[in-house]
Amino acid sequence: LTVNSLLFPSGAASAPTMDEGNWTSVSEFVLLGLSKEQDLLIVVVLLVTYLVNLAGNSLLLGLVVTDPQLCSPMYFLLSHLAVVDMSFASISLPQALVHALTQHRAISFTSCMAQLFMYFSVGNMENYLLAALYWDRYNGVTGTLGFPDRLMENHRRCLKMVAASWAVVIPHALLYTVMAAKLSYCGNRLQHFFCDLPPLLLLSCTRPLTIELVLSTEGVLVALGPFAFILASYVRIGVAVARLRSAQGLRKALSTCSSHLIVVLLFYGTVVWPYFRPDSSDAEGHDQQVTFFYTAVAPALNPLIYSLRNKDVAAALRRHVLMGMATLSQPQ
Numbered sequence: 001l002t003v004n005s006l007l008f009p010s011g012a013a014s015a016p017t018m019d020e021g022n023w024t025s026v027s028e029f030v031l032l033g034l035s036k037e038q039d040l041l042i043v044v045v046l047l048v049t050y051l052v053n054l055a056g057n058s059l060l061l062g063l064v065v066t067d068p069q070l071c072s073p074m075y076f077l078l079s080h081l082a083v084v085d086m087s088f089a090s091i092s093l094p095q096a097l098v099h100a101l102t103q104h105r106a107i108s109f110t111s112c113m114a115q116l117f118m119y120f121s122v123g124n125m126e127n128y129l130l131a132a133l134y135w136d137r138y139n140g141v142t143g144t145l146g147f148p149d150r151l152m153e154n155h156r157r158c159l160k161m162v163a164a165s166w167a168v169v170i171p172h173a174l175l176y177t178v179m180a181a182k183l184s185y186c187g188n189r190l191q192h193f194f195c196d197l198p199p200l201l202l203l204s205c206t207r208p209l210t211i212e213l214v215l216s217t218e219g220v221l222v223a224l225g226p227f228a229f230i231l232a233s234y235v236r237i238g239v240a241v242a243r244l245r246s247a248q249g250l251r252k253a254l255s256t257c258s259s260h261l262i263v264v265l266l267f268y269g270t271v272v273w274p275y276f277r278p279d280s281s282d283a284e285g286h287d288q289q290v291t292f293f294y295t296a297v298a299p300a301l302n303p304l305i306y307s308l309r310n311k312d313v314a315a316a317l318r319r320h321v322l323m324g325m326a327t328l329s330q331p332q
Helices: 003-007 041-066 073-101 109-144 155-181 197-202 209-244 245-278 283-308 311-329
Strands: 026-029 106-108
Touching: 003 283, 026 073, 026 109, 026 245, 041 073, 041 283, 041 311, 073 109, 073 155, 106 109, 109 155, 109 197, 109 209, 109 245, 155 197, 197 245, 209 245, 245 283, 283 311
Parallel strands: none
Antiparallel strands: 026 106
């Protein structure tokens, strides 16, 4: 696997062959979208996915903010994850809906760069929040196994972790946005439904060696570092559980970690796949579909997974429903 194959898949293992002198100033890009045709099914899927995302994450965020019994570090992080999930989908889906309905698929150069910056910021923040949520899962497991951990004992420490994560992802996103803005483009038709770095690099008149180098060093550390951390941490949990040889301890560990594992596998499984799949002639279409999954579908599933598998959230929802029904039944 080489960085060049990541940037130029589908048999196009090199940059476009146009000479640098052939490039013209690009004032806007044309997003070709998920389909070249105005497909009603695509519009319905985009709309339903976006509404489910907003409804589920808004509900989870509202419960965490208003229910006093959801004041633990995990729910503090879950509230931030809900905001990030809604932002992640809002970066691309409303625009994709407008483009699918109107077939007007142009986006200005400035708007494209702004979208790229927000996408990198929010997408990488999701990585770090999933890694931070590990600590609550780890505390839950080690606490039941007799190994207390005090890393997540208060909200102030959680707030510092969130602030430190933003301090990492914002310069990271700004770096790639500036490098993308300085490229010379030989075309303006993006094979995607929003402005992402790989399709932008495919339009570069010359091979972007600087971005390749940064991607293979800083990019790997920032983007995949949290995933490696999560994997190593779950190995530690597995070793701790195996040493006890207790079926009850194993059940508690699985119950505590299962929802987090599902979210991690959904997100990272779809993020990693485009970069490690074998080349194929239909790779661009598959890339758009997989990207749609981890930018839209996975964030919409996060609150459902956490809500359905979490007794505290389900109990809080029941309390709010009962309170609402009691309020409505009171005589005016």
